[in-house]
Amino acid sequence: MERERKFLVTQIPSRLSRYPHALIEQGYLALDNGQTGHYEVRLRRKDGKFTLTVKKKKATPIRLETEIPLSPASAAKLWPLTQGRRVAKTRYDIPYQGHTIELDVYRGKTRGLVTAEVEFSSEAAMRKFKPPDWMKKEITGRSKYANARLANFGWKRGSQSRR
Amino acid sequence: MERERKFLVTQIPSRLSRYPHALIEQGYLALDNGQTGHYEVRLRRKDGKFTLTVKKKKATPIRLETEIPLSPASAAKLWPLTQGRRVAKTRYDIPYQGHTIELDVYRGKTRGLVTAEVEFSSEAAMRKFKPPDWMKKEITGRSKYANARLANFGWKRGSQSRR
Numbered sequence: 001m002e003r004e005r006k007f008l009v010t011q012i013p014s015r016l017s018r019y020p021h022a023l024i025e026q027g028y029l030a031l032d033n034g035q036t037g038h039y040e041v042r043l044r045r046k047d048g049k050f051t052l053t054v055k056k057k058k059a060t061p062i063r064l065e066t067e068i069p070l071s072p073a074s075a076a077k078l079w080p081l082t083q084g085r086r087v088a089k090t091r092y093d094i095p096y097q098g099h100t101i102e103l104d105v106y107r108g109k110t111r112g113l114v115t116a117e118v119e120f121s122s123e124a125a126m127r128k129f130k131p132p133d134w135m136k137k138e139i140t141g142r143s144k145y146a147n148a149r150l151a152n153f154g155w156k157r158g159s160q161s162r163r
Numbered sequence: 164m165e166r167e168r169k170f171l172v173t174q175i176p177s178r179l180s181r182y183p184h185a186l187i188e189q190g191y192l193a194l195d196n197g198q199t200g201h202y203e204v205r206l207r208r209k210d211g212k213f214t215l216t217v218k219k220k221k222a223t224p225i226r227l228e229t230e231i232p233l234s235p236a237s238a239a240k241l242w243p244l245t246q247g248r249r250v251a252k253t254r255y256d257i258p259y260q261g262h263t264i265e266l267d268v269y270r271g272k273t274r275g276l277v278t279a280e281v282e283f284s285s286e287a288a289m290r291k292f293k294p295p296d297w298m299k300k301e302i303t304g305r306s307k308y309a310n311a312r313l314a315n316f317g318w319k320r321g322s323q324s325r326r
Contacts, residue, residue, distance in 0.1 A: 029217050030193035030202040039193040041204045041217075052215075054192050054204075054244050064244055068237035077229045081217050 002119070003126050006145065007135035009103065009114040013094070016103070021092040022047050024104075027082025028151050040148050043070070043078055046091075050075035087151040096132060099125075109154040115145060165282070166289050169308065170298035172266065172277040176257070179266070184255040185210050187267075190245025191314050203311050206233070206241055209254075213238035250314040259295060262288075272317040278308060 029041040040055040050070040057064075070078070088108050094101040099118050106113040116135050120126040131138075139145050192204040203218040213233040220227075233241070251271050257264040262281050269276040279298050283289035294301075302308050 030204045041193045054241060056244050066240045066244055068233070068240055070231070074231035077231055078217060081219050081227055081229055 003121070003123065004117055004119045005126065005129065005131075005138065005140045006115060006117045006142075007131055008137040008139055008145075009116050009134055010136045011134045012105070012114060013103075013132075013134055016092055016105075019092045019094050019103075021090055023088065024091050025088045026086065026147060026151065027079060028085040028148055029078060029081055031085070031148050031152060042148070043075060043082055045075070052078075085151045087147050097130075099129065101132075101135075106150070106155070110150045113145075113150070113155045115139070166284070166286065167280055167282045168289065168292065168294075168301065168303045169278060169280045169305075170294055171300040171302055171308075172279050172297055173299045174297045175268070175277060176266075176295075176297055179255055179268075182255045182257050182266075184253055186251065187254050188251045189249065189310060189314065190242060191248040191311055192241060192244055194248070194311050194315060205311070206238060206245055208238065215241075248314045250310050260293075262292065264295075264298075269313070269318070273313045276308075276313070276318045278302070 023046070025045045027043045029043060031040055038055075038057040040053070042053045042055070044051050044053060050072060051067050052070050053065065053067045055065045086108070087106065087110055089104040089106045089110075092103040092105070094103055096118075099120070102117045102119075104115050104117070106115075116131075118129060118131075120129065143149055186209070188208045190206045192206060194203055201218075201220040203216070205216045205218070207214050207216060213235060214230050215233050216228065216230045218228045249271070250269065250273055252267040252269045252273075255266040255268070257266055259281075262283070265280045265282075267278045267280070269278075279294075281292060281294075283292065306312055
């Protein structure tokens with residue numbers, strides 16, 4: 001069970017680079033909305049390390065997710081197969097009232113999008129959370145902002161937001 | 164470019180166990196028939212070794228396929244996510260007129276199905292090939308017999324063959 005809330009960020013906090021941050025590159029080997037559930041197979045590079053993540057979602061709460069490390073050689077072989085299905089972002093870890101806000105500043109075809117996510121250890125903590133001013137609109141669970149979707153379709157296309 | 168022909172086997176050659184053979188287990192992490200092409204992410208165990216294969220097919224001849232080795236620990240983590248999408252077969256390598264016939268005797272939900280496949284080094288060799296008597300009906304390119312499909316739907320279901 002993941003307990004997290006996600007927000008759109010319209011005003012980026014000042015002096016962001018003082019927080020720990022890393023470039024994250026993700027490419028999708030497969031996205032499947034088949035009869036047997038929704039699948040994702042994701043290749044991720046962060047801090048020079050590569051991981052392969054497989055997510056399997058049924059319609060209902062059941063959600064399986066597994067992650068394995070990949071050697072640079074294996075990752076280099078798989079990466080070309082993610083062409084056209086990639087997303088890149090710089091992630092900043094911002095401490096806030098005992099939580100860590102993960103602020104993602106997107107690049108490439110999703111440039112301009114900035115989101116913030118917080119994970120909670122309990123339902124109570126999740127409810128009690130008061131976001132700072134710059135975390136504007138809540139987008140928890142909105143599939144439009146799922147990274148797999150962004151990698152496939154970008155941000156603006158098919159959306160109702162204006163430039 | 165793969166040059167191969169595939170056949171249904173109705174009568175299994177005698178004394179099959181004298182040929183080199185191995186149990187092959189395959190599970191599919193993802194099958195995708197999305198807008199951007201057809202994807203497969205396959206986990207395979209053969210001879211105690213694990214490989215992850217990613218296939219990307221466009222409608223036209225372009226076909227990308229990459230394979231990486233997996234550690235037993237990584238394979239063990241990913242295997243549960245292939246539940247309901249598995250296929251198992253014993254593969255026999257039968258020498259025949261300078262070629263190797265790969266005879267696959269399926270198990271589990273595809274039990275009863277036996278296929279034979281031959282790969283060729285040239286167009287000419289492919290055309291010249293005369294299959295032995297027991298390789299009956301040619302099924303080259305028939306998606307019904309693609310392993311990914313068999314893993315998902317089995318053999319009999321939706322087919323016109325009888326028990």
